[in-house]
Amino acid sequence: NLCKLAFITSELVLKNNPLSQKYKAEDIAIVISNSASSMDIDQEHQRTISDKNNYFPSPSAFVYTLPNILIAEIAIKNKMMGENAFFIFESFDSSFMSEYVNSLLNTGKAACCIAGWVDFYNENYQACLYTVEKQSGILNTKHRSEELEKLFLHLS
Secondary structure, three states: OOOHHHHHHHHHHHHHHHHHHHHHHHHEEEEEEEOOOOHHHHHHHHHHHOHHHHOOHHHHHHHHOOOOOHHHHHHHHHOOOOOEEEOOOOOOOHHHHHHHHHHHHHOOOOOEEEEEEEEOOOOOEEEEEEEEEEOOOOOOOOOHHHHHHHHOOOHH
């Protein structure tokens, strides 16, 4: 479910800003965070291995027990081969996200990025992804902590 949510959200965001058509694959970064990691599917996988008399690990569940698989699915679908990272925070950390993504852009490790928050646990879900592109000059004034807090206000 976490991957489905991330995938659908990324498709909606990239529909309006198709980064893969504007940048080389290795110049597109993906940076996503959440609070529950992959706990939703982790618990499902745990159920498949808990009963020693009915022990049957599910490969289809196991593959999703790492949260960065959602990044892989977005990257494969959109042919993005740049830097990627997944972080776990109690809540969306606008300061960290701003600093991390801007660092990728300002050091030349990426020319653009799809970033944000995708969380799914116990049927509760939140998703907010956005794109940011390198602006001329050193500081990307649109990608500051204060601007991200406005964007993510509804997640609190």
